[in-house]
Amino acid sequence: MSNEKEMFKGIGVLDHKDWKNPQRVEFPPKPFHDRDVDIKIECCGVCGSDIHAASGHWGDIEKPLIVGHEIIGTVVKLGSKCENGLKLGDRVGMGAQCYSCLKCDRCLNNNESYCQHFVTTYGMNYPDGYASKGGYAEFVRVHEHFVIPIPENIPSHLAAPLMCGGNTIFSPLTRNGCGPGKKVGIMGIGGIGHMGLIFANALGAEVYAISRTSKKREDAKKLGAHHFIATKEEPDWGTKYFDTFDLIVVCASSLSDIDFNVVPKTMKIGGKIVSICVPDENEVLALKPFGLLGVSISNSHLGSVAEIKQMLKLVSEKNLKIWVETVPISVENVHKVFQRMEKGDVRYRFTFTDYDKEFSD
Structure with a gap:
């Protein structure tokens, strides 16, 4: 051979x-x-x-x-x-x-x-x-x-x-404590996000699928999500889910549609927002630093x-x-x-x- x-x-x-x-x-x-x-x-x-x-x-x-x-x-x-x-x-x-x-x-x-x-x-x-x-x-x-x-x-x-794809989502989940007793959000239910739902569930977390619309609600449930949030259809979702998440992994292909002045409100103190997105090289992230009090945001590689x-x-x-x-x-x-x-x-x-x-x- x-x-x-x-x-x-x-x-x-x-x-x-x-x-x-x-x-x-x-x-x-x-x-x-x-x-x-x-x-x-x-x-x-x-x-x-x-x-x-x-x-x-x-x-x-x-x-x-x-x-x-x-x-x-x-x-x-x-x-x-x-x-x-x-x-x-x-x-x-x-x-x-x-x-x-x-x-x-x-x-x-x-x-x-x-x-x-x-x-x-x-x-x-x-x-x-x-x-x-x-x-x-x-x-x-x-x-x-x-x-x-x-x-x-x-x-x-x-x-x-x-x-x-699998490795890219598995790494931030396991490095940031995904497991029993943790509430974990997967934001962006696409090629990588759908694997995030499967893995987070398999690791024992309470899993929230976070998408712009409810179009993927049924798929998300089949993939292992216990809850589903449609951010465009629930404009007050940041308030509704205040102090909820231990971890959110952002799997969207672009960060420009995500309001990073809302997402931190949903995090527990010490919670982590981790992006696996590698967008267009000209894209810039905008957020107000005071929104990160007690919360960290980072980007995960392979x-x-x-x-x-x-x-x-x-x-x-x-x-x-x-x-x-x-x-x-x-x-x-x-x-x-x-x-x-x-x-x-x-x-x-x-x-x-x-x-x-x-x-x-």
Whole structure:
């Protein structure tokens, strides 16, 4: 099962102005190092980050831009000094990070996603200048540290969105005390927010789904919410839920529609508002500092490899099922999915599948 290909095939964005029309491309992989792993990709989830990056919302990124960082596949090549117990043929996953120094205090304390040498799975340069390439491709090459075994009872198409989206919400929940006796709000019931409801419930919290309208009320209840708040339909919700929440995780794709002069009123003293949103680079957060008396607000990055493993253990043991629509990968279908993602036409994640059919030539 060794992989000796000099060029990998993928589907890449060639122009941010024409981002919805990606093309088939070939590209050289990064140099293979002695602790690297080649993964033959089976499927890849579609993350909102893919849209931000492809469309140029996060600035001009080197092309071809191969997005996708929710990767599930099979180990087909191992470096000579790999030491983490991976074997050829193992089913593994990879998330939104492909590199860190692995030496600093942050890396050594399971905070590698906060390392100053952090490199994302696609569209960011390694120290040698190579621009990382993601999962809309037949293979991905990465350091073994960022390769995670997948429990047998989690289907690949459901495991894929956990690698980034699931990890991104699981981290702030567990780092901020989500569990029995806690009242936890998930604000924004979309691709990541729907997983937040599932996880917060599974962790034992009393869960509140917070959305602009009541459109997703029934879905939220099915996903594990005990309560539902429609902020546009309940203009006095900040008063009604005064002193309620221990934790609110903001999962909206933009922060401009959220009134941060209202949300802090709903928090208990010592409560935490944590955003996982990475909006347009020009967006600015506006709030009155006095509203934060006794309350903290922060932004959470990706979770660590250790947290991904912890999350997969929870999903496996409790047999949790996120909501995923599968789509065979192709140039045409990437185009369609990009269009649907821009319109928010998904309940609640996409996973690209059938990689063998697309890249078998």
